[in-house]
Amino acid sequence: MPAPDTDARAESDFKPSAAWVFRSFPRMISFGLGSGLIRPAPGTWGTLLGWLLWVLAVSRLPDAYIAVLLSAAFALGCWCCHRVGKEMGRADDGGMVWDEVVAFWLVLWLTPDGLWAQLLAFVIFRFFDIIKPPPIAFFDRHFKNGFGVMWDDIVAAAYSLLVVAILVRLEVFP
Numbered sequence: 001m002p003a004p005d006t007d008a009r010a011e012s013d014f015k016p017s018a019a020w021v022f023r024s025f026p027r028m029i030s031f032g033l034g035s036g037l038i039r040p041a042p043g044t045w046g047t048l049l050g051w052l053l054w055v056l057a058v059s060r061l062p063d064a065y066i067a068v069l070l071s072a073a074f075a076l077g078c079w080c081c082h083r084v085g086k087e088m089g090r091a092d093d094g095g096m097v098w099d100e101v102v103a104f105w106l107v108l109w110l111t112p113d114g115l116w117a118q119l120l121a122f123v124i125f126r127f128f129d130i131i132k133p134p135p136i137a138f139f140d141r142h143f144k145n146g147f148g149v150m151w152d153d154i155v156a157a158a159y160s161l162l163v164v165a166i167l168v169r170l171e172v173f174p
Contacts, residue, residue, distance in 0.1 A: 014088060016095055026080040027087075029098050036095035044126055046097025050104035051122060058105055066109055073102045074150055082146025091144040100129065103153035107160050112173045117164075120172075124163050128156040 021027045021034055028034070035049040036042045058066060077098040085091045104125055111121040132140055132152070136159070139152040167173060 016088070016093075024084075026083045029076060029080040030084040030096040032097035032101055036097035042095050042097055043100050043129060046100035047104045047122065047126060047129075049097070050101035051108065051118065053101065054105055054108045059108070063109075066105075070102065070106055070109070073098075073105070074154070077102055077150045078146035080146065081149040085146065085149065092140070092149045096149060099150045099153035102150065103129075103157040106154065106157045107164070110161050111164050112168060114173070117173045120167070121160060121164055125156060125160040128159040129153060132156070133159070 016027070016031065016037065018034055018037055021031045021037060031037060032046040032049050035045040038045040058069065061069065081092075081096050081098060084096060085093065104122070107121050107125050108118060111117050128136065136152050136155045139148060139155060142148070143151055
């Protein structure tokens with residue numbers, strides 16, 4: 001039974017339901033259109049949603065539009081995740097996966113085209129997002145607001161892109 005929308009979520013045992021998520025636009029965005037409700041590994045499901053949206057729509061846009069979309073999606077994510085985090089009483093609930101969606105769009109935008117390159121980029125991104133090497137772990141621990149939720153995944157995307165660039169240089173990708 002979901003708690004009322006206006007109550008702050010002080011209880012750490014609150015588990016959002018689909019009905020709760022889909023009752024509000026910021027929740028729908030924060031929870032990656034519901035993909036953040038899938039267990040286990042909601043971050044992986046959110047990243048898969050990002051990949052699906054990339055293939056169906058985002059990749060078809062011109063680069064300038066993708067840059068604008070990434071900026072707008074990041075700003076929207078900061079606002080939505082901050083608002084939903086305050087509502088839940090948890091700054092960065094594991095079900096809030098819009099950060100994975102946006103960060104993986106950045107990775108896909110700068111990764112060579114092709115299924116195998118994208119699959120390898122997916123694995124590399126999930127590795128950095130889960131392991132959180134410095135400074136990702138620092139940002140994850142110290143930035144407790146919507147920006148913090150979004151920012152640590154952008155840094156994981158940067159690590160991923162560095163590895164992808166090395167693999168391109170080594171001609172791992174055709």
